[in-house]
Amino acid sequence: MKINILLPHKEKFDLNKASAVSITVKNNLFYSRYLNDVIVFGQDVETPIFKNNFIGIKNSFFSFKGKNKFLTQEMLKIILGCDDKKQLIEVHNRPYLINEISKKINFLPISLFLHNDPKTMKGSKSIKERENILQKCTAVFCVSKYIKKQFLDGITEDYKKVHVLYNGVDRKLKTFPSKKKEILFVGRLVFEKGVDLFIDVIKSIAVRFPDWSFVLIGSSKLGENDNVNSYAYKIAEKFKAIGAQAKFYGFKNHDFVQEKMKNGSIIIIPSLWEEPFGLVVAEAMSNGLAIIASKVGGIPEIVEENGILIDNINHNKLEEAIIDLIKNKDKREMLQQKAWDNFKFTSSTSSKKLDNFRKVIFQNYF
Numbered sequence: 001m002k003i004n005i006l007l008p009h010k011e012k013f014d015l016n017k018a019s020a021v022s023i024t025v026k027n028n029l030f031y032s033r034y035l036n037d038v039i040v041f042g043q044d045v046e047t048p049i050f051k052n053n054f055i056g057i058k059n060s061f062f063s064f065k066g067k068n069k070f071l072t073q074e075m076l077k078i079i080l081g082c083d084d085k086k087q088l089i090e091v092h093n094r095p096y097l098i099n100e101i102s103k104k105i106n107f108l109p110i111s112l113f114l115h116n117d118p119k120t121m122k123g124s125k126s127i128k129e130r131e132n133i134l135q136k137c138t139a140v141f142c143v144s145k146y147i148k149k150q151f152l153d154g155i156t157e158d159y160k161k162v163h164v165l166y167n168g169v170d171r172k173l174k175t176f177p178s179k180k181k182e183i184l185f186v187g188r189l190v191f192e193k194g195v196d197l198f199i200d201v202i203k204s205i206a207v208r209f210p211d212w213s214f215v216l217i218g219s220s221k222l223g224e225n226d227n228v229n230s231y232a233y234k235i236a237e238k239f240k241a242i243g244a245q246a247k248f249y250g251f252k253n254h255d256f257v258q259e260k261m262k263n264g265s266i267i268i269i270p271s272l273w274e275e276p277f278g279l280v281v282a283e284a285m286s287n288g289l290a291i292i293a294s295k296v297g298g299i300p301e302i303v304e305e306n307g308i309l310i311d312n313i314n315h316n317k318l319e320e321a322i323i324d325l326i327k328n329k330d331k332r333e334m335l336q337q338k339a340w341d342n343f344k345f346t347s348s349t350s351s352k353k354l355d356n357f358r359k360v361i362f363q364n365y366f
Helices: 020-031 067-080 097-104 127-136 145-152 195-208 231-240 254-263 279-286 299-303 315-327 329-341 347-365
Strands: 002-006 038-043 054-057 087-092 110-114 139-142 162-164 182-186 213-217 246-250 266-269 290-294 308-310
Touching: 002 067, 020 038, 020 279, 020 347, 038 067, 054 067, 067 097, 087 097, 087 347, 097 110, 097 127, 139 145, 139 347, 145 162, 182 195, 182 254, 195 213, 195 231, 195 315, 213 231, 213 254, 231 246, 254 279, 266 279, 266 315, 279 290, 279 299, 279 329, 290 299, 290 315, 290 329, 299 308, 308 315, 315 329
Parallel strands: 002 038, 002 087, 038 054, 087 110, 110 139, 139 162, 182 213, 182 266, 213 246, 266 290, 290 308
Antiparallel strands: none
């Protein structure tokens, strides 16, 4: 049997440039009992993760299809040319490709993995489109209860096909790490992540706490750094103008981020949009960071009572929360310990749950 995983074209299944979806697929693969049966399809990269399980496809300049449709067609050619008829197709975060696949292959089970709000994505915005997905898919996996709720809004049938499968991360540390006086922001430097809000607050408080450092890691697109005309570049310059306390690193690979999280004290996640899950939140918990985050989307499902959640976040609320944790060492250390002790979003748990779903699909379908 074979499991064919289709990544969005923009994803880089690369050791140094992987973003959230690729990291999640990688983490699940590492613990999967089906590792030898999995092929990941994505855009061609220099240093693929699990290179023996990866097929990189170069986009053809002669193709009139979109990049995702071209990637899909190339995957389907390989599947149709394979003698093994027991195959599962798993599509990540591109609902409109379900129709493309089912036109060519309607005799294999298809699973859709939603990492974002389906109401905002091509192919799943309307109730009719989501009902079509349920008709053509064997299963739909959502990264949080929030995403599941969005998908099922207005739908009364086939809801049993829709499952919550939280993203998992690896905890590399065996013991609770020592902490420096550092406050982190990690993520894409875009408006909806609240990076402006973070920088404005840090600018207003940095001089009052000269023994603290403030770290900004990210770029406008994961895997890239930015040109001088970009929003992200201007944001970075604004941050660096705070002075020596402000440490800007741009885009860094996953290992670098984990090292900074290990030694940091506090992480700020001031999202202004409904975060579907928030991989950064789970990674922060695995490293024992005190968390200050917006109470939006799927974030409360991860943080629960193990951090500070701010409803309708704004400058004053965020500044108050940060100053409180800087000044109150006991509270800061209590939240760090709670995050560490109650971390449960492990890759092994997520992978095992996914494998169990796959097993049932294979048993019921073949």
